[in-house]
Amino acid sequence: MTDPTIGRLRVSGATLHYEVRGRGPLLLLIPGGTGGAASFDGIADELAATYTVAAYDPRGLSRSPLDDPGAEQRVAEHAEDAFRLLELLSPGEPARVFGSSSGAIAALHLLTAHPERVERVVAHEPPVVEVLPDTSEHRALIARVQETFRTQGLMPAMAVFAAGLKKDDDTAEPAPAPELPPEAAARAEQTLAGLPFFISRIVPAFMSYVPDLDRLASLSDRLVLACGQDSRGELPYRPAALMAERFGTELRHFPGGHVGLNTHSVGFGEALKKALLA
Structure with a gap:
């Protein structure tokens, strides 16, 4: 794996750690969950053959500390962080953006707030549950959590x-966790360290986010909505499927489930390359 160029960017209320590989037009990768730049290690080198690939640790996670550790989190602020990175790394040139899970929510807001800076967004399973007809159930879930x-x-x-x-009708015992590649397994400690921040700050802020569907519809020629082929029926799958149907666009399917980036990295990277060119 190629060693990336490491950078630090001061933003409002935080300092972002970011990593850059490759040459060509900019591709900004926004991780989800407790993932940081390292969550893209399995696909970054392959993408860097075509793009200048930038990935980063979102504010409050891993190597991107908050000035105030108790600060509440907002989707708009996370999207503004992504915008600041675009301004730094691709000044004046629209970039491609990929986001997964909560990172996909930030990418959706980035597209609506700064469409002039974005050539294409690929959003993988953004859990914007507020678009669903049974949203009250999901609000109750967030409150229970x-x-x-x-x-x-x-x-x-x-x-x-x-x-x-899980799927609404899934009452079976959970399947064994898929075996992760060594580089993904090595990140387990980082994942665990970020869980309290994720569950207490990211989950309530991001899963209560209400996207501007009319604005997204008007920009849908730049938006690729994607889901895991093994995720059908699960909660993170449903909002992307609903939005693709509403916008009249194709719903792409990537290998694996919600965390296919980690469990099926080679196939996931190939699917992402195709989606970026669609």
């Missing part, structure tokens, strides 16, 4: 959260 975290702690809260993401 927060209450469980407050009263019982991290792992019980994560269990409630994970159960709420």
Whole structure:
């Protein structure tokens, strides 16, 4: 794997760690969950053959500390961080952007707020549950997760959260976790360290976000909505499927499920390259 060029960018209330590889037009990668720039290690080199690939740790996670560790998180602020990176790394030139999960929510807001800076956005399973007809159930889930975290702690809260993401009719015992490539398994410690911030700050802020569907529809020629081929029926799959149907656009399917980036990195990278050119 090629060693990236490392940078630090001061933004409002935080300092962002970012990494750059390759040459060509800019491709900004926005991670989801507790992932940082390292979550793209499995695909970054392949993409860097075509693009200048930039990835970063979102504010509050890993190597991007907040000035105020207790600061509330907002989707608009995270999207503005991405915009600042575009301004730094691709001044005056529209860029391509990929985001997964919560990172895909930030990418959607970036597209609506700064469309002139974005040539194409690929959004993989953005859990914008406010667009769903049963959104009240998901608001209740988020409230249960927060209450469980407050009263019982991290792992019980994560269990409630994970159960709420499953298929509505899925009552089976959970399948064994897929075996991760060594580089993904090595990030487990970082993932665990970021979970309290994720469950208490990112989940409530991002899953209560209401996207501007009319504006996204008007920009849908620059938007590729994607889901994991193994995710059908799960909560993170449904908003992208609904938006693709509403916008009259194709819903792309990438290998694996919600975390296919980690479990099926080679196929995921190939699918992403095709989506960026669509």
